Amino acid sequence: MKKTExxxxxxxxxxxxxxxxxxxxxxxxxxxxxLPALQDISFSTLFSKRWYPIEDMYGILPLISGSLIVTIxxxxxxxxxxxxxxxxxxxxxxxxxxxxxxxxxxxxxGIPSVVLGFIGVLVLSPLVRTTLNLPTGLTALTGSxxxxxxxxxxxxxxxxxxxxxVPGSYREAAYxxxxxxxxxxxxxxxxxxxxxxxxxxxxxxxxxxGETMAVMMVTGxxxxxxxxxxxFVSPVRTMTATIASEMGEVASGSAHYHVLFxxxxxxxxxSLVVNxxxxxxxxRPKRGxxxxxx
Amino acid sequence: MKRHxxxxxxxxxxxxxxxxxxxxxxxxxxxxxxxxxxxxENKGSDTLVNLALAWxxxxxxxxxxxxxxxxxxxxxxxxxxxxxxxxxxxxxSRQIKxxxxxxxxxxxxxxxxxxxxxxxxxxxxxxxxxxxxxTLEQVSQIYKGEIxxxxxxxxxxxxxxxxxxxxxSGTHVYFLETxxxxxxxxxxxIFSADTLLLPxxxxxxxxxxxxPNALGYDxxxxxxxxxxxxxxxxxxxxxxxLPSAETVINGKYPVSRHLYMYTRGEPQNAELxxxxxxxxxxxxxxxxxxxxxxxxxx
Numbered sequence: 001m002k003k004t005e006x007x008x009x010x011x012x013x014x015x016x017x018x019x020x021x022x023x024x025x026x027x028x029x030x031x032x033x034x035l036p037a038l039q040d041i042s043f044s045t046l047f048s049k050r051w052y053p054i055e056d057m058y059g060i061l062p063l064i065s066g067s068l069i070v071t072i073x074x075x076x077x078x079x080x081x082x083x084x085x086x087x088x089x090x091x092x093x094x095x096x097x098x099x100x101x102x103x104x105x106x107x108x109x110g111i112p113s114v115v116l117g118f119i120g121v122l123v124l125s126p127l128v129r130t131t132l133n134l135p136t137g138l139t140a141l142t143g144s145x146x147x148x149x150x151x152x153x154x155x156x157x158x159x160x161x162x163x164x165x166v167p168g169s170y171r172e173a174a175y176x177x178x179x180x181x182x183x184x185x186x187x188x189x190x191x192x193x194x195x196x197x198x199x200x201x202x203x204x205x206x207x208x209x210g211e212t213m214a215v216m217m218v219t220g221x222x223x224x225x226x227x228x229x230x231x232f233v234s235p236v237r238t239m240t241a242t243i244a245s246e247m248g249e250v251a252s253g254s255a256h257y258h259v260l261f262x263x264x265x266x267x268x269x270x271s272l273v274v275n276x277x278x279x280x281x282x283x284r285p286k287r288g289x290x291x292x293x294x
Numbered sequence: 295m296k297r298h299x300x301x302x303x304x305x306x307x308x309x310x311x312x313x314x315x316x317x318x319x320x321x322x323x324x325x326x327x328x329x330x331x332x333x334x335e336n337k338g339s340d341t342l343v344n345l346a347l348a349w350x351x352x353x354x355x356x357x358x359x360x361x362x363x364x365x366x367x368x369x370x371x372x373x374x375x376x377x378x379x380x381x382x383x384x385x386x387s388r389q390i391k392x393x394x395x396x397x398x399x400x401x402x403x404x405x406x407x408x409x410x411x412x413x414x415x416x417x418x419x420x421x422x423x424x425x426x427x428x429t430l431e432q433v434s435q436i437y438k439g440e441i442x443x444x445x446x447x448x449x450x451x452x453x454x455x456x457x458x459x460x461x462x463s464g465t466h467v468y469f470l471e472t473x474x475x476x477x478x479x480x481x482x483x484i485f486s487a488d489t490l491l492l493p494x495x496x497x498x499x500x501x502x503x504x505x506p507n508a509l510g511y512d513x514x515x516x517x518x519x520x521x522x523x524x525x526x527x528x529x530x531x532x533x534x535x536l537p538s539a540e541t542v543i544n545g546k547y548p549v550s551r552h553l554y555m556y557t558r559g560e561p562q563n564a565e566l567x568x569x570x571x572x573x574x575x576x577x578x579x580x581x582x583x584x585x586x587x588x589x590x591x592x
Contacts, residue, residue: 052484054461054470062487121497126504135453135507138490217497220490221460235490245460245493248371251397 030268034261041255046262051223051237053246058259062223064266066236069140069226070215071208074147078204081148082155083197089156090163091185102160109153117217120146125218132233138220140236146214151204158203162196163189195281202278206271209240216241239263332564334362338372338385339464340495341413341513342553346385348580353571360564369464376556377401382565384556387413387464387513403558410572412587414514414537414550415469418499418521420506425449427525427534430473430548436509437474439486444507456489457498457510465495468551469511514542515585542587550587 037046041058048059089101120142128145129137166189174184190197220235223242243260250257336346343366350362367375372384373394379401390398390405398405417433419425428447435441437456444452459466475481492498498510503520510521514537517523525534528548541547561569571577578588 050487052461054467055482055484057484121500129505136455136490136501136505138492138501216493221492222488222490224487235488237491245491246462248367248374248462250370251374251377251393 027268030261030265034258034263034265037255037258037262040258046259049225051242053256053259056255058255059223060239060259060263060266062225063237063239063242063263065226065231066140066219066223067209067238067240067267067270069231069236070143070147070219070238071205073140073144073232074151074208075201075205077144077148078151078155078208079201082152082200082204083159085152085156086159086163086197086200087185087190090160091189092181102157105153105156108149109157113150113211113214114217116146116149117214120214120218128233134233136220136235138218138235139233140219140231141233143215143219143236143238144232146218147208147211150211150214151207154207155200155204158200159193159197162193162200165196166192198281199278202274205274209267209270209274212238212240212244216244221245239267243267332360334360334383334564334568335381336362336383336385336555337365337367337375337381339369339387339553340366341387341463341465341515342385342411344515345411345553345581345584345586348584349572349577352577352580353568356571357567360568362568368460368462370462373405373556376405376558379558382558383561383568386554386556387551388467389554390556398558405556405558406560408555408557408561408569408572409552409589410555410569411553411578411581412542412550412589413553414542414547414587415465415473415511416514416517416537417524417526417549418502418510418512418517419524420502420504420508421520421522422506423449423522425524426522427527429527429530429532430476431530433509433526434474434476434483437485437489438483439488452507454509455501455505455507456486457501457508458485458489458491459495459498459512460491460493465511465513466491469549472549472551473511514538514587517585539582539587543590552589553586 037058045056045058047061048057049061050057050059051062085101085105089098089105093101124145125137125139125142127137128134128139128142132141170188170192171184174188179187215238219238219241221237221241222235223237224231224234243263246256247260250260334350336350343364346364350364354360354362369384369386369388372381372386373390375381376384377394377397384405390407395405417428423444425444425447432441432447436447436454437458441447442454444450444454458469461467470484471477474485475483490501492501495512495516498512499516499518499521502508502510503518523536525536526548527534533546535541535546535548537547537550542550555569555572557565557569560566573589578590581588
């Protein structure tokens with residue numbers, strides 16, 4: 001019996017540390033393949049405004065701006081909807097409605113993004129073009145709506161879990177002193193579930209930032225730099241779409257190859273920042289009032 | 295219980311062994327003397343992929359002991375795979391670049407070029423668009439961003455949405471050199487930044503079909519009845535010509551090119567037989583069926 005216990009402990013230990021190892025290895029690989037870009041290409045070229053790799057123009061600013069526009073705008077759409085849905089499912093909906101809604105949201109999470117991309121090209125993009133009277137429907141807005149659809153299920157299920165984790169005694173205490181349902185949700189449940197909800201938001205941001213296929217199909221992929229407000233309804237090119245569509249063609253070891261990995265490093269840094277913000281935000285209240293919850 | 299696990303393990307290992315075998319063989323480029331089976335891996339240009347598939351299907355019907363697998367991905371992707379040795383025939387809609395020849399030589403072979411078909415690049419618009427003809431210079435100015443409204447080329451007051459293939463497409467490079475730069479080697483103009491780069495030929499057709507503002511280009515084999523081809527004139531005041539097999543072979547249509555297959559060194563055995571068959575009248579007829587242009591006229 002002791003032997004098997006030891007074996008199990010060791011297996012779990014290896015499993016745990018291997019994930020750290022993999023992340024490290026991926027990061028080292030990214031650095032090894034991406035950093036030579038700074039050697040191959042001057043800093044001013046790398047941070048210029050034009051991306052056209054077959055003429056050695058490697059300006060990554062339009063790609064960064066494209067990713068940011070699409071991600072931020074998708075969150076503007078997804079956050080109110082996602083957290084609203086979570087509150088409805090977790091706090092307001094009667095039991096039988098909840099039993100239907102929750103699995104539905106999970107099914108939505110399981111739809112492959114390519115399928116959503118198809119719907120985006122065939123249905124959403126013509127709709128965006130005709131309703132807003134735009135020159136083309138392949139725009140940042142179309143991509144943002146699709147990304148919102150993709151990230152809402154993640155946000156809903158994690159935010160709902162966070163709401164569920166708030167002890168029933170909190171609500172009962174609030175109702176006992178005469179609070180309305182809205183007051184309970186707004187002043188008691190949401191603050192208590194704050195860290196979990198922030199986590200949901202950050203995972204949603206990460207999902208949007210990293211999504212590739214659907215974005216590549218509907219954003220038009222024109223590497224234009226954000227200059228005016230119209231950029232929200234113009235075509236953009238994201239970092240992920242650039243890597244996906246150009247990776248297959250580059251000769252390994254060329255400047256273009258290194259720049260694509262450099263873009264990978266930037267994406268990695270972005271998601272690192274998102275993760276660090278989310279964990280530092282969700283850590284903070286733990287010391288104070290949230291202590292009781294855990 | 296233990297015996298059960300052993301049997302399962304045995305079964306899995308047999309399955310794995312069986313699954314590994316054909317994939318191990320597919321790397322070999324020539325005929326396997328043991329069972330007379332030959333595998334040809336064929337990859338590259340998206341322009342050529344439908345034609346290559348049709349050829350492969352017919353050829354396998356005639357020669358059941360030859361297996362040909364065809365995938366797309368773009369001319370650059372095909373050359374990369376040829377250099378890395380994962381395929382034996384690369385499809386391309388552009389000629390091989392000097393850098394690619396160099397890296398092939400580093401790997402120890404000379405890429406050999408075979409012209410297998412001709413293609414015309416059709417400039418296409420939405421059927422609602424009243425524009426029927428443009429000069430090459432007008433198309434170039436539009437893609438460079440100097441003309442942004444259909445009004446300036448005799449159309450309606452609508453913005454022009456420019457569509458192009460991604461930069462890894464041979465069609466993109468060909469269009470850049472022949473149309474945007476009008477064939478001049480010194481010209482360093484490129485597509486304007488707001489040109490939409492779509493990942494597939496079908497994507498361009500779909501957007502042109504739906505969007506009356508759109509201007510796109512695509513290989514003649516991809517053009518459907520749902521979009522309208524524009525007649526092109528090489529010089530202002532010249533004759534406007536619509537792309538067709540006839541106008542490509544007689545040289546009147548200005549935007550036509552060869553389509554290629556590349557082999558690792560001189561083709562041998564199965565590949566040689568396949569390429570010889572491609573030049574036969576029967577295989578060249580398939581080209582016409584698919585909307586491309588054969589290498590010799592009738």
